[in-house]
Amino acid sequence: MKSPILFLLLFLSIQFCVLAQEQVQRWDRFEITLAGPQNGNPFTDITLAAEFTLGTEKIRVNGFYDGGGSFKIRFMPQKTGQWKYKTISNSKVLNAKTGSFTCIEPQEGNHGPVQVADTYHFKYADGKRYYPFGTTLYAWTHQPQQLEEITLKTLENAPFNKVRMCVFPKYYSNVENEPEFYPYVKTGETKDSKGKTKFTWDLSRFDPDFFKHLEKRIDDLKTIGIEADIIIFHPYDKGHWGFDSLGKENDLRYIQYLTARLSSFRNVWWSMANEFDYIKTKPRDVWDTYTKAVVAADPYKHLCSIHNGSVYYDNWKPEFTHVxxxxxxxxxxxxxxxxxxxxxxRPMIYDEVCYEGDLPQRWGHLSGEEMTAAFWHGVIAGTYVTHGETYKNAGDTIFWAKGGRLIGSSPARIGFLRKILEAAPGPLELADPWKDHQTATADSSYYLVYFGKEIKSEWTFNLPKKAGPRANRKFAVELIDTWNMAITKLPDIFETAEPTDYRIFDKNHKSIRLPARPYLALRIVEVKM
Amino acid sequence: MKSPILFLLLFLSIQFCVLAQEQVQRWDRFEITLAGPQNGNPFTDITLAAEFTLGTEKIRVNGFYDGGGSFKIRFMPQKTGQWKYKTISNSKVLNAKTGSFTCIEPQEGNHGPVQVADTYHFKYADGKRYYPFGTTLYAWTHQPQQLEEITLKTLENAPFNKVRMCVFPKYYSNVENEPEFYPYVKTGETKDSKGKTKFTWDLSRFDPDFFKHLEKRIDDLKTIGIEADIIIFHPYDKGHWGFDSLGKENDLRYIQYLTARLSSFRNVWWSMANEFDYIKTKPRDVWDTYTKAVVAADPYKHLCSIHNGSVYYDNWKPEFTHVxxxxxxxxxxxxxxxxxxxxxxRPMIYDEVCYEGDLPQRWGHLSGEEMTAAFWHGVIAGTYVTHGETYKNAGDTIFWAKGGRLIGSSPARIGFLRKILEAAPGPLELADPWKDHQTATADSSYYLVYFGKEIKSEWTFNLPKKAGPRANRKFAVELIDTWNMAITKLPDIFETAEPTDYRIFDKNHKSIRLPARPYLALRIVEVKM
Structure with a gap:
């Protein structure tokens, strides 16, 4: 949501030394543009940073070269007030530039970055609850513009508030098209004897257009309330471009550049890798180094995780905010x-649990029912689950990789669950973990019981003693059909007795008739008289 | 198995300064006995250690005061050859004593201490495989001698090769008798107004008889091939003796004393605690300190773990050898x-999965079938499970705490499983983890499939492609009735085809009729022609 004034300022940036906004919302992006040297290699020759101060607060952020002689420094203010800054550079024309701006209160729709809350859950920085309901769109920003716009339209009407997406393009079955932009400056493109394209890159020069495009898409997601779970490395290259195996020096320069550009985006999460263990050129100690580099370069400590293939990473390491x-x-x-x-x-997000679709691979052919049940199983246990869709759509835009339109049956049901969770008094936990696998609780006035595939004709009112309500509390019960997305309020009111062993029943052992359908749940809420 | 000469030497120990064996088997115990000062408090006033050397190898071990003016240093040689030693003490009469002994090859039945092997499994130091099949006998060494002897007889005929046992006595429902020995010197015993006994202790003086008794029982276990999983702290005290809450200084002195006495016992494992999180006086950082103290004081690095109640410990910490x-x-x-x-x-031992018994508590009333199935579920997944029995026997000797006789139906079945595992070519792993939950493999010539409660009338020969055999291999199948402990060799020979998707079938899609019973398994072994 850039203002016309900002566009004007950007347009004029060649003629001025320092250009920036005067006012920025808390958790929005403040950007300084500086004209600097174009000779040599500005990506590697020039160092640039700035120190932002407000009272005793002092935050140092890295700048970056944005091409065409233009250097930028971005900053996400986390406190309102008058911020001052001063640049630090090995280039005289970029060094010791000073200025200030005012950080004002956030406006509607701006809740700040998402953070960990209550050990296993999340909140926005302003305190609003955030329950992740993510989807997977690995290569959606490497598609033709029209398809990307369709994807954004789809997301606008979908229930998802997080997208897992790769920085580097993806080369894999069902995703083999060349992107419009590459992260590095291409120096050559030849075909070998088998007709296979061979690219060569100047790895010391990033292509700012690639990153500008990525940033636009991250901002597009922000506008529709979606967090961007940015996958920094992935194994889906297999020598096609070589971006998965550029060596430590290049990888660390890329991390430096990426974090300088993106740390100020409030909806960015860092995912160090997708299937880190499938990138055979990067052993575990390298991942430690890279993760530390990301966290060190990010003054705001965005959420940070690493995603496994078939072997887990050491997710307890202090750099990771969630699993x-x-x-x-x-x-x-x-x-x-x-x-x-x-x-x-730490919060647990099951970011790949197989996908709804019709691929021959077993990871790509869950039914809508299975995908939906996976979400319920995760949520009931106080964890979060991420969606992906792998139907081979007409036009071959397989959603999980390229985006496009969703045709699966689970998204609507996932949206239905999201509404139920957001209406709860707080995040869910298993009431009696390791023993009662079906009953979640938010507090002793709220229980959610999920039956999954099990078909029961009758349910005797009962709750676990552990985290259960006291005696003489009255509860109303709603029958939730998680597949047909219907909530039926049942007429009876139940009153809790003293616990019998490990369960709490209704005083008169009242029960409920259930329809002979799978995928039912019960929402059991205290009636305060 | 002490020799008559050793007994004679021990008998003469008052008149000589240094007494010790001349020959010791590898992994057996070498012991020096020294006469030293009895005045003051020898437990706290005297420091004693010894340095053992063989070639470039140098190992320092702590000594301890054993009462009656007698000081001891124990050492477990891990290499054969001529070991020399020299004592170090702040007492002149104990300092700079030297001597030597010969470490000879181990004799039959001595395989050395158990160690981690192949990441998730165990071996004895001599390379023999060790598959833990443990049971729980928390307070068996705090019972009348006759009962302890019955327990040993029971163990001699039981299938268990590991015992979880507490150092400190246990005060809990079904275990409220006073032991014959206490770890500390008792200074008082009074009854309060409610008739409750109040003990006072001299926490600066251990009672060597308590520890001698414990050691005898550990040696008794060694004689019958059982590892002693020694629980250093536990919460089952509740102010009765106060041993769970003696404060950091006393706890560390106890660790020092215990490790000085027991580190040289080759069948000792360290279990830092049972249900560590239920000992409210010891926060997590204290456990870290204690664990480090144990590991630092144990030159042989015995297996070391910490057992949880309802919250896990940080089992990835480097001090722990297994989970x-x-x-x-x-x-x-x-x-x-x-x-x-x-x-x-790391190796995973599910050291409490509820117990076979008839207690009203849900952790104490598994059926024999459930306990047996728990073992199979664990073993098929490449993990290990520990047994416990909580029937209220005639005479009230509940096995899980006091020992006595086993009356449950699971031990025989656990023994049956142990034999199957020990006959396998190596430890088991799920062949296709996270996808095929029923098929374990040792190598591509050996598969074990478990059906649990599921009753199937027919099984089409099939194995997972992942970790599956190549095509054109011939396999014989045995039907295992895990409950009735019967193994039936089936007449057919199966021949593997090329994989179809994720499975490998017989070339002619042959199948097997199964009896309509639960708890069946199949052992599928390559027939080498």
Whole structure:
């Protein structure tokens, strides 16, 4: 949402030394543009940073070369007030530039970056709850503009508030098209004897247009309330461009450049890798180094995780704010999702649990019912689950990689669950973990019981003693059909008795008739008289 | 198995300064006895250690005061040859004593201490495989002698090769008798107005008889091939003796004393605590300190773990050799056990998964079938499970705490499984983890499939492609009835085809009729022609 004044300022930036906004909302982006040297290689020759101060607060951020003699420094103010800054550079024309701006209160729709809350959950910086309901769009920003616009339209009407997306383009089955932009300056393109294209790159020069395009798409997501879970490295290259195996020096320069550009975006999360263990050129100690480099370069400490293939990373390391797991087995039935979560004392996002679709591969052909149940199994256990769609659509825009339109049956049901969770008094936890795999609680006035595939004709009102309500509390029960997306308020009011062993029943052992359908849930809420 | 000569030497120990064996088997115990000062408090006033050398090898071990003016230093030689030693003490009469002994090859039945092997499994130091099949006998060494002897007889005929046992006595429902020995010198015993006994202790003086008794029992276990998983702290005191809350200084002195006495016992494992999180006086950082103290004082690096109540410890910390988990949920059905194991890259022992018995508490009333299935679920997933029995026997000797006789139905079945595992070519792993929850493999010539409660009338020969055999291999199949402990060799020979998607079938898609019973397994072994 750039103002016309900002565009004018950008347009005029060649003629002025320092150009920047005068006012910035809290958690919005402040940007300084400086004209600097174009000779030599500005990417590697010039160092640039700035120190921002407000009272005793002092934050140092890195700048970057944006091409055409233009240097930029970006900053996300986390406190309102008058911020001052001073640049630091090895280039005289960029050094010791000073200025200031006013950070004002955030306006509607700006809740700040998402942070960890209550050990296993999330909140925006302004305190609003954030329950991740993500989807997977690995290569959506490497598609033709028209397709990217369709994807954004789809997301606007979809239930997702997080997108897993790669910086580098993806070369994989169903995703083999060349992107419009590349992260590095291309120095050559030849075909080998087998007709396979061979690229050569100037790895000391980034292509700012690639990053400007990526940034526009991250801002597009922000506008529609979606967090960008930015995958910094991935293995889906296989020698095609070589971006997965550029060596430590180039990788660290890329991390430096990427974090200088993106740290000020409030909806950015860092995902160090997708399937880190499938990138054979990067052993574990390298991941440690890279993760530390990302965290050190990010003064705002955005959420940071690393995603596994078939072997887990050491997710307890202090750089990681949450755990991003691939393992469909954890959400395929009741009570499994919490087993892993409880190890780490951090929020758990099952970021790949297989996808709804019709691919021959077993990771790509969940039914809509299975994908939806995976979400419920995860949420009931106090964890979060990420969606992906792998139907081979007409026009071959497989959503999980390229974006486009969603045709699966799970997104609507996931949206239905999201509404239920957002209407709860707080995040869910298993009430009696390791024993009762079906009953989640937010507090002793709210329980959510999920039956999954199990078809029960009758349910006797009962709640676990652990985290259960006291005696003589009255509860109303709603029958939730998680597949047909219907909520039916039942007429009875139940009153809790003293616990019998490990359960709490209604005083008269009242029960409920249930329809003979799978995927039912019960929402049990205290009636305060 | 002390020789008559050793007894004679011990008998003469008052008149000589240094007494010790001349020959000791590798991994057996060498012991020096020294006469030293009895005045003051020898436990706290005297420091004593010895340095053992063989070639360039130099190992320092702590000594301890054993009462009656007698000081001891114990050493477990891990290399054969001529070891020399020299004592170090702040007491002149104990300092700079020298001597030597010969470490000879181990004799039959001595395989050395158990160590981690192949990331998730165990071996004895001599290379023999060790598959833990443990049981729980928390307070068996705090019982009348006759009962302890019955327990040993029971163990001699039981399938267990590990015992979880507490150093400190246990005060808990079903275990409220006073032991014959206490770890500290008792200075007073009074009854309060409610008739409750109040003890006072001299916490600066250990009672050597308590420890001698414990040591005898550990040696008794060694004689019958059982590892002693020594629980250093536990919460089952509740102010009765106060041993769970003696404060950091006393706790560290106890660790020092215990490790000086027991580190040379080759069948000792350190379990820092049972249900560490239920000992409210010891926060997490204290556990870190204590664990480091144990590991630092143990020159042989015995297996070391910490056992949780309802919250896990940070089991990835470098002091821990394996993971000792309480969580019955992990082995209650297929494929769960590996979820936690895969996090730690260490052997996983589910050391409490509830117990076979008839207590009203839910942790104490598994059926024999459930306990047996828990073992199979664990083993199939490449993990290990520990047994416990909580039937209220005639005479009130509940096995899990006091020992006595086993009356449950699971031990025989656990023994049956142990034999199957020990007959396998190596330790098991899920062949296709996270996807196929039922098929374990040792190598591509050996598969074990477990059906649990599921009753199938027919099984089409199939193995996972992942870790599966090549095409054109011939396999024989045995039907294992895990409950009735019967193995039936089936007449057919199967021949593997090329994989179809993720499975490998017989060339003619042959199948097997199965009896309509639960708890069946299949052992599928390559027939080498």
């Amino acid at each position: 991003s797991i691939q393992n469909g087995s954890t959400v395929e039935d009741f009570g499994r999702a919490t087993l892993l979560r409880d190890v780490f004392f | 000792s988990i309480q969580n019955g949920s992990t082995v209650e059905d297929f494929g769960r056990a590996t979820l936690l194991r895969d996090v730690f890259f």
